[in-house]
Amino acid sequence: MIPLSPRRARFLVSLAPTIAPDVATLDTAGRARFESIVTRALDERPAQVRRQLGLLLDLVRFAPLLRYGRPFARLDAHRQAAWLRWLEGAPIVRLRAGFWGLKTLVYMGYYGQPHVWGSLGYRPFSRASSSGRDPGAERDV
Amino acid sequence: MRNETYDIVIIGSGAGGGTVAAALAPLCADGVRMAVLEWGAKLGPEDLTGRELEMARKLYVDGGAVLTRDGAITLAAGRAYGGSTVVYTGTSLPIPERVIERWSVPGLEWSDIDQRCRKYLAENNAHLLSEELINDNNRLFREGCERLGYRVAPFPINTHGCLGSGLCNLGCPNGAKRGTHVVQLPQAEAHGVEVITHCRVTSIDDRICRAVVTPPEHGEASRWEPGEYAVHARIVIVCAGALHTPALLLRSGLGSKLPALGRYLTLHPALILVGEHDRPIANFRGHPKSYWSDQFLDSHGFVLETCMYFPFTTAKNLIGFGEEHAELMRGFERLQMILVLANDPARAENRVTVDRDGHPVVDYTLTEGVLDALHASMKEAARIFFAAGARRIHAPAGVTFFIEARDEERLDELIPRSNVLPGRISITSAHIMGGCRMGREAATSVTDAWGRVHGFDGLFVADASLFPRCSEVNPYVTVMALADRVAERVRSDARELLSR
Numbered sequence: 091m092i093p094l095s096p097r098r099a100r101f102l103v104s105l106a107p108t109i110a111p112d113v114a115t116l117d118t119a120g121r122a123r124f125e126s127i128v129t130r131a132l133d134e135r136p137a138q139v140r141r142q143l144g145l146l147l148d149l150v151r152f153a154p155l156l157r158y159g160r161p162f163a164r165l166d167a168h169r170q171a172a173w174l175r176w177l178e179g180a181p182i183v184r185l186r187a188g189f190w191g192l193k194t195l196v197y198m199g200y201y202g203q204p205h206v207w208g209s210l211g212y213r214p215f216s217r218a219s220s221s222g223r224d225p226g227a228e229r230d231v
Numbered sequence: 232m233r234n235e236t237y238d239i240v241i242i243g244s245g246a247g248g249g250t251v252a253a254a255l256a257p258l259c260a261d262g263v264r265m266a267v268l269e270w271g272a273k274l275g276p277e278d279l280t281g282r283e284l285e286m287a288r289k290l291y292v293d294g295g296a297v298l299t300r301d302g303a304i305t306l307a308a309g310r311a312y313g314g315s316t317v318v319y320t321g322t323s324l325p326i327p328e329r330v331i332e333r334w335s336v337p338g339l340e341w342s343d344i345d346q347r348c349r350k351y352l353a354e355n356n357a358h359l360l361s362e363e364l365i366n367d368n369n370r371l372f373r374e375g376c377e378r379l380g381y382r383v384a385p386f387p388i389n390t391h392g393c394l395g396s397g398l399c400n401l402g403c404p405n406g407a408k409r410g411t412h413v414v415q416l417p418q419a420e421a422h423g424v425e426v427i428t429h430c431r432v433t434s435i436d437d438r439i440c441r442a443v444v445t446p447p448e449h450g451e452a453s454r455w456e457p458g459e460y461a462v463h464a465r466i467v468i469v470c471a472g473a474l475h476t477p478a479l480l481l482r483s484g485l486g487s488k489l490p491a492l493g494r495y496l497t498l499h500p501a502l503i504l505v506g507e508h509d510r511p512i513a514n515f516r517g518h519p520k521s522y523w524s525d526q527f528l529d530s531h532g533f534v535l536e537t538c539m540y541f542p543f544t545t546a547k548n549l550i551g552f553g554e555e556h557a558e559l560m561r562g563f564e565r566l567q568m569i570l571v572l573a574n575d576p577a578r579a580e581n582r583v584t585v586d587r588d589g590h591p592v593v594d595y596t597l598t599e600g601v602l603d604a605l606h607a608s609m610k611e612a613a614r615i616f617f618a619a620g621a622r623r624i625h626a627p628a629g630v631t632f633f634i635e636a637r638d639e640e641r642l643d644e645l646i647p648r649s650n651v652l653p654g655r656i657s658i659t660s661a662h663i664m665g666g667c668r669m670g671r672e673a674a675t676s677v678t679d680a681w682g683r684v685h686g687f688d689g690l691f692v693a694d695a696s697l698f699p700r701c702s703e704v705n706p707y708v709t710v711m712a713l714a715d716r717v718a719e720r721v722r723s724d725a726r727e728l729l730s731r
Contacts, residue, residue, distance in 0.1 A: 134294065185654075
């Protein structure tokens, strides 16, 4: 289970396809791997980082109320993207870096899965592949 | 708490520690007891899977996700039997004379360093790759530079039997890269040096290293049982890297007597830049880093190198998100990559401190000059991509996610300096240097030119933390040369230090 409050964890999962659209194409096992990677990454970070991420998720979710009069989930795709682009170039370095960290977590959950590498055309050398087995399918990272 | 006693303890086994261990190992024949205490694991071939997240967790401190305090720069430091030499690309450049002159360390002569660099270039089999090992990603960089009239040169690479798996940064699965885990540490162990893995030194107190050995999550088990240890030694040589050596000495209380400890950190800030071709190119197979260009080193303070990273690393280094980002990633096999390394000044306020738990914290501010260099590098890399035939490029400071080849004449307009914002663009560092800089005075430096810590007999430093300024080139050969000097000094001082 992603080590955030259930509400924040659900929002993170719902936000992920806006950042990495191909997350939406994951099957049940792929989504489970996504959550497993994100969970492990957060478990390994200090509690302070998890707290900061939680606050950032609240900001992403609710600050659009001030700007657009409705929360993130009720914005159309164009305004969601515009809001995230504002965060990416926000005037405060900690905010920009925080958004970069959020993106990085989503990208880790998706592009860190060896199972998706084939769809990118990425087929790395491995001892297993050199013996004819698919290294990405052997076990989860 | 268990007690162990040695004559010499070396903390860390990377380019510094591995070199010192091998250079001092012949003393074992005279009865000198010597140990290397290494935080990381010794991995076997079965551990080197090439899976990005798994290997990052096995081989990098905090999985390669150490951040500066403001979150604007990611710091990559190796943690393994062999340290960062397990995860570098083996690019073997001796340090230029002008850099040693700029360092201006009394007693440190370029001729001496260069001679030692040459020794390790030979020992590590540094050589130019044959043409058949040059993949498209590297060849296109060379051709792009040549078409523009830019200087471009091949890297000497320290491999033997490279199979071109392209996984250097995740640990070579073929054992081809001649890091200290392959060359110097086995030499040292053959002479009787003990290497204790999974062993983290927490503090040094009057010739006693406090250490913790943990059960292995991967790799070989440690020679020692898990638990807490007091390791007694007459000589201690700290080689834990520029992040953890200053942090260890600060935890050990040396900061009050050494005001420069942890300061003057330089990061050689890096950007990963991407161009996309209209067809698949050979990029992730083959040695990833075969060429570099110093065309803009004097004029703008950066070098350009070839590179090739893995899907997650690539994804997080792109600016933006959404469909355009996904589209670029889906074309992974069409991507050409260039790494930028910017020279950064040594400033006292850029430093390592420790938090209340003793973990290192890095405060680092990118200067306007470095940001200018990174900005200029994006435009020059774009020109090289286009000269090599790329259909479009991605610049982190671009006003649009893609810049098409037809817009090459508009690069100044399309890549504005105002978009080069720390925290927005992904800046990394794998060349962490300084924090225990060499010099004459304890007020402004931590060690002398031979790595002896000012005011602490028997305590030495031998790693990249010695650098008083940025090395301006990939630093591992310089680290080995400095470590070789430190070992020479330890040998000459050994009789006196070991009789205390």
